[in-house]
Structure formats: C-alpha cells, structure tokens
Amino acid sequence: MNPSFEEPNNVVEVDDLRVSYGDVTALEGVSLTLEANKIYGLIGRNGSGKTSLMSVLAAFRRPDSGQVRVEGRDPYEDAELASRICLIRESGDLPTAKVRQILSMIARLRPDWDEALAQRLLARFKVPADRNVMKLSRGMKSALGCVIGLASRAPLTMFDESYLGMDAPARYIFIEELLADYVEHPRTFIVSTHLIEEFARLFEEILIIDKGRLIVHDTVDTLRERGVALSGPAEIVDRFALGLEVLGEHTLGRTKQITVYCHPGDDLRRQAKAAGLELGALPLQDLFVHLTTREDAP
Amino acid sequence: MFDDGTPIYQQIATRIKRDILDGTIAEGEQVMSTNQYAAFYRINPATAAKGFHQLVEEDVLHKRRGIGMYVTEGARERLLAQRRARFFVEVVEPMAAEATLLGVPLADIFSHLEELETQKRRMR
C-alpha cells in the first residue's frame, strides 16, 4: 500500500502561510513543521484560524500565499496525496443517505479503509447503520464523523472540533479508540479543540493559534511546566516580576498573584522559592486563556 | 487522574513507583508496555514512554530487548530508602511547622501517634 515517493520525516511543512476570506485575514505568516506519527493538538479560540489551517492542509482550499507541503508535496489537486489526507469537520461532510451507504461509498474511496474497525466503532458509538444521516442527532453525526476519520486510516488525519455535540462518555470513547488505533497503526493526527484539559492527555505536542498566528508550538509537558502562578507579598512579587513574561495578575489585599510564562531552562522555580514566593502550577486551560487574551499578542 | 499541574510523565513515574512500593508490582516482574499503559490510561504513548524512560534512568525499570520492561531487583529497597530520606523533610518538618503555628505541643503529637499505634495493634 501507500506508494509514497519518499518517506520524509516531516509530514507537514508550512511556510509563511496566508489565508483570507475577502477582507478578513484568517491566517498570517504561519510557518510550522510537523513530524510524522505524532498526535498534535491544535488549540485556538473561535475564529482564530484553526479551521483555515486544516482546510489548507486537506486541500479544501488554496492558500492566498505561502507554501504548504504534505509529505513533501503540494496537496492541492494531488489525487494520490489527497486520498492519504482526511479532514473531518464538525458534524462531518455527509450526504443525505443512509449511514451504511455513506460508509460503503467512503470505503471505496479510501485506500487504507478498515471495514472491521468501522463496524466496531459504529456499534460502540451506537450509530444505527440503517438510519438516514439527516435523522441523526448532532452527537450521532459527530460520532459518525469520528468513525469515518478513524476507519479511513489516512496517514494525515485531522479532526476539527469533530466531537461537538457528543456527550462526555462518547468523547472518552473517541479518545480511547483514537489512542488504541494510533498505537496499532501509527500515523499523524491533528485534533483541534478548545476542551484542552480533556484532550491534553491525547496530545504529544500542542499548537496554539491566536488571531491568525501561531503563537505556541511545544510539547504538552513543556507547556505545562512553562505556565507558573506566583503569589506572595505585592512588593516582592513586583520586584520578582521584572523582566519576566507576565500573562496576568491580580491583587487581593497585600497579596499579589501573577501568572508567568517562563522559558524552558529558566531557573525561575528555584529563585521564586528562594524569594519566599508561593508557586503553583497553572492548568493548561488557564495558560491558554492567558495567552490568547493578551492585548498585544506577538 | 492525571489532573494536577505536574507533567503527566512525572505522574506516571510516581504512580509506578508507588505500585512497586506497596507491592502491586513485584521486583523482577514485567510491567505493562508503554502502548498498553497509554491505551489503558488513555494517554499519549509518547508521554507514557517518557515516564518509563525516567524510571529506566533511575534504574527502577530495565529493558529486556524485544521482550519488555521489568522491575529491577532491589528497586523497592532503593525507593524505600529514598522515600524514608525525604520523609522527615517533606512530611515531618511541615507538620512540625504547622503544629508550632497552631500552638499544638509536641507532647500531644507523640501521645496521638502512640494512641494510633495501640488502635492498630488492637485491630490485628
């Protein structure tokens, strides 16, 4: 299977990408490189440009400028490559037909389709195979999208908020099945979400997009360590904060708490302890909120 | 599970160490593969591998090529020694500080501990 011309280690290479819709710029100056066979989390607020990025990678649209390479090739109108890329958008792109008919159609178009997996997932998500898609609930449609995305086994698989409308147990099944199948058949996943805490465990690396720009690309663990909450007497905290990248602060009486975005290798934790400040870990969700609500994002 | 701010791989390492300490996993026994571990706890396999790697570095686990990961002989003793060494710094000292702050006399702490000990003996 998979007659690829070369096996580059970087499955995605994006250089100075710009995407706009008329007057609205969705992405600007985005450059990134994604290694093969990792699970990436794509995080951003609504309208930040997540969908645009994935749309360009999946050849749903052309970039306005910049270069996009998947497996070293331009994905747009490349028949072979396109069959190896799968983007499942919210509620899927599904025709008005019975679930069974849709799956058999897609099965014939996807070279790496796994029918047994599709049937097992369908049963696990309790999606009725004989029902018309238009009669499915939103959560069921999303689940069907997840089934298609996993069973397609595309070397580059992307889920764009595909789990919307799914309840928590169904989302857990999705995470579990994605991991199980990823372990058996390693491939590259990009999963966009704003439920960071719930999905973080799934990711190896996280990309944060804000206002059309890529502001963070880091491993989940590094990111977790980079967000630090410091609190203590206001004057000590203020002195300590000089020269640090402070994301947010609030004061309660004489106590001040700041959230700091530190750089890996900083000796911040030890120094803060020595200065008598209280250190707290910052949940990823909070870090994300702080990073994407700054007035002047870089 | 895996929800406080520390990196997940550290939490994994801590969890496996605890399992070794309380005897859930015996020395010389094989542990789950990173993939099994990842699937079981629904975490990224790379993260699980990082946690395992840390334990290999500390010689708590060791790899047998092509077979899997095993708990190193003597690992439990070493972990116990480490924990004992940290016990007074990490548990007793903060407790003493708290007791001082609250004005709890040391004698009260001793008598409370002795009482717990007698209760435990009676239970057996």
Place this chain on the structure above:
Amino acid sequence: MTAVISDRGHRVRRLRGLWPTYQGILLGNLWYLGFWAVLIVVYTGIALGIWLWGSTDISLWETSTNSTKGTMAAVGVMLAPAFLPILVAAGLTRRSFVAAASAALATLAAGSSLLVALGFVVERWIYAANEIPGTLQNEHLYDDTSQLHLVFVESLLLQLAYAVSGALIGLCFYRFGAFRGILLILPCSVLAASTEALITGGTWFGPEVGAALGAGWPSWALIVVPAAAIAVGLLIVRALAIGAAVRPRKT
C-alpha cells in the same frame, strides 16, 4: 493530460476513484427515476382523459418530455453543492469530481433520451391505431418521430445542454456565493438557451432569434455546434471547480 510533474520531479496523478464516484453520483440522483415515473403516469392520465372525453391531433409526448430538460438542469444545479464538498472531504480531487459528474450527467441524459425515443415509438403505435396524426409543435432535427436516432441525438444534446448550464449555475453559486451567483445565472444559461433556439426554435431570445438561429444550417452543423458548445461548457465547469474552495460550514 491528467499527470504533471511536480517541483520535486514526482509525477502527480490528478484523477482517482472515478468509478465509485460515478456510481455514487448516480445513486445520489435516484430521484430522477422517480421523476420519470411521475412523468409517465401523468402522460398516461392525460392521454386516457383525452381518449375518453376529448380529441387531439398533436403529439402529447413531445410536450410532456419538455419537462425532462428542466429536470436535468436541476440535476446539474445540485451537483456542486450536493457532491463537491463531500467528495473532496473523502479525499478526491476536483478534477475527479468533474470527470465522474460529467459521466453521470451523460448517463442520465442518455438514459432519459432513450426513454424519450421509446415514448415516441409507443405513441406512434397508439396514434396509428386511433388514426391521430400526432403533429409536432416545435422544430426538430427530425421530420418524423420514426427517425429514432435523430430523436435520441436531439434529446441527448438538449438534456446535456440544460444539465451543463445547471452545473455552471450551481458551481457559480457554490464558488462565488448567492449574490454573484444570481448575477451569473444569465451567462450560465446561454448554453441551454442557444442550444434550444438552434435545435427546436425555442424562444428564449425572442421568436425572431429562435426562428432565425440555425435556419438553413446543414443538419450536421445543428449537431456538431451544440455538441462543441456542451464540451466548452464542461471545460468551464472543470476550470471553475478546480479553483473552488470547500466552503466553511455554517453552524
């Protein structure tokens, strides 16, 4: 050409998955069979009514089958919005979509032209038994409905012209949005309207143009010119589709 050489010397395939796509598009247009069933039932009803209570000397089949052209246009209009995003999401190129969709349109047009020709055979048989002349209302490539090959070719050309005009309209709406889509309906309709004027003397551009266009042309030109126009129409469909972005979903 379906293959070009990429910047890294890799041969890029442009077409893939045509057969399942073709079948999928046909399956998605199964309602067209339903339309034909309704058409035949309605025709039979009218014919029975006239036979019982009235009289006619014109071909009812000629008038009834006019509706097939509009229906083919509807099939064409729905192609892009109904199938393009789904197929691109299933990993297909736009070129593959256009190739498979063109084949599907040709199949539908050929199938329904066969039915048109067959209808005339049946009607001639009934009219002959009841001594009804069966006069034709419009101009045609044929002088007599017994020239079945010409009946078929004419119907095929007309249905394809309408279908491709429809496909252009649907694609313009999909690609350029509703406002510009409405403005583009007129140019997109030129193919259908001029083929109609040329072959049947249709009055889209007024009765004078309808009568004058194609008058005195040799009959082969009346076939070749519309066929060429349909081919050009399909090339425009292809060009429009290749640049079409799959639209963000409204939620």
